[in-house]
Amino acid sequence: MDVPDDDGVARHTPSVGSSFVSVLAETFDSKDAFLADAQRYRRELLAHCYRMTGSLHDAEDLVQETYLRAWKSYDGFEGRSSVRTWLYRIATNASLTALDGRQRRPLPSGLGAPNADPTAEIAEHPEITWLQPLPDAPDEHPSDPSVIVASRDSVRLAFIAALQHLSARQRAVLLLREVLQWKAAEVGEAIGASTAAVNSLLQRARAQLDEIQPSQDDEIAPPESPEAREMLAKYVDAFETYDMDALVRLFTEDAIFEMPPFDGWYQGPADIVTLSSLHCPAQGPGDMRFVATTANGQPAAALYMRNPETGVHEAFQLHVLSVQSGKVSHVVAFHAQDGALFETFGLPLTL
Incomplete structure (x- = not known):
């Protein structure tokens, strides 16, 4: 042949x-x-x-x-x-x-620095490998096993950010044991560790998470709930109409706003609105437009900022909201990364 x-x-x-x-x-x-x-x-x-x-x-x-x-x-x-x-x-x-x-992927609030002064200059740090958001799958259905496994609690930003403080093996053990519900012996076989070592890693991971992750007495509203939809609509309207007084009323007293790759984080409605007034490129109503979406099992909105030279609204930030007890408790505004983030979410680069 x-x-x-x-x-x-x-x-x-x-x-x-x-x-x-x-x-x-x-x-x-x-x-x-x-x-x-x-x-x-x-x-x-x-x-x-x-x-x-x-x-x-x-x-x-x-x-x-x-x-x-x-x-x-x-x-x-x-x-x-x-x-x-x-x-x-x-x-x-x-x-x-x-x-x-x-190195771990943090959010600004996880760097260990106190909340920043909203009137001070903001510092961008693109060299830090920041935590990234996760698009929700549009075709998921409650009967789909992947939804049970990838439950919303296990992909929410607060949990993912807290996991970054654990060692890689601690993360693996915690996720396999508590998210996937594997037995300790199964986890040990998977990562090449004894059952005793797995139990020790899990115990240390739980203790560390208890120290890092802020307590949340109220459950975060899922994005399809009437509560989340209403708050997202009010949030978008306040920015698009440049109504800072309305924006103040949307946040909880201890709400946090952060926007990687800028390393500052801001707490409380007054500081958040001051930050938006002083450092946001928008000058008035119509400069900002939003497209609603979801990320990490949370309501989100893609922000498009009007380019003053062309008049075109261009990809600017992706805001991921935590809604609790009828108010916004946390916002992470991820930079558009020259449009790369928006493409990942299947969003247009301009409006």
């Missing part, structure tokens, strides 16, 4: 038995069928890698890496666990490898 070498020249090789060829073809067919079937877990694996890294871009790369590793090692999959569990093991270890030696 003549078979072309790497250089494209056909050379004679011994005939390969038809049985071996059929086995080889069957192997590739089964691997491809496995990969096609495994695609249904892509969204929940993305959420898992996002929880681990705090970065949507890193999570997307890690999911690709997970499927590549799974395809390469499929022949060694013995079926002792489900395909889904096997993929999570691969994704977790890929995340642990990726996080080795990396």
Whole structure:
């Protein structure tokens, strides 16, 4: 049989038995069928890698890496666990490898500095690897298992920001035990640790989270709730009409506003409105327009700022809101990153 070498020249090789060829073809067919079937877990694996890294871009790369590793090692999959569990093991270890030696991804309020003076100059720090928002999947349905796994509480910004204070192995153990509800022995097998070590890591992670994560007596309203919809509409209207008095009334007394890559964070309605009045490029009604969306299981709005030279409203910030007890308790206004963030959310760059 003549078979072309790497250089494209056909050379004679011994005939390969038809049985071996059929086995080889069957192997590739089964691997491809496995990969096609495994695609249904892509969204929940993305959420898992996002929880681990705090970065949507890193999570997307890690999911690709997970499927590549799974395809390469499929022949060694013995079926002792489900395909889904096997993929999570691969994704977790890929995340642990990726996080080795990396710094955590903070929000400004997590840098350890006190709340800033809204009248002072604001300092931009693009060199910091900031926490990124996660778009919600528009086609998710409550009966979809991925929604149960990637529950809103486990992708909300406050929780993701708190996870950044844990070591990578602590994050993995906490997520596998408390989000995915794995047994300690299963977690140990996944990350190569004893059951005792897993329990110790979980205990330390819980204690650290209790110190870091602010207590939230009231549940954050989901984005489709009437409460969240109403507050988002009022928030958008106050900015678009440049009604600072109305804006003041929307925030809780201890509300926080932050806007990475600027390192300051601001607390209280008066400081938030002062910040908006002094440092926002808008000069009056009509300069800002918003498009409602959702992110991290929370109501959100994409802000477009009018370019005074062209009159076109251009991508500026993505505001992710926490709504509690009928008021806005927290806003993270993520910079548009020259439109890259808006493209990630499927939003237009101009209006």
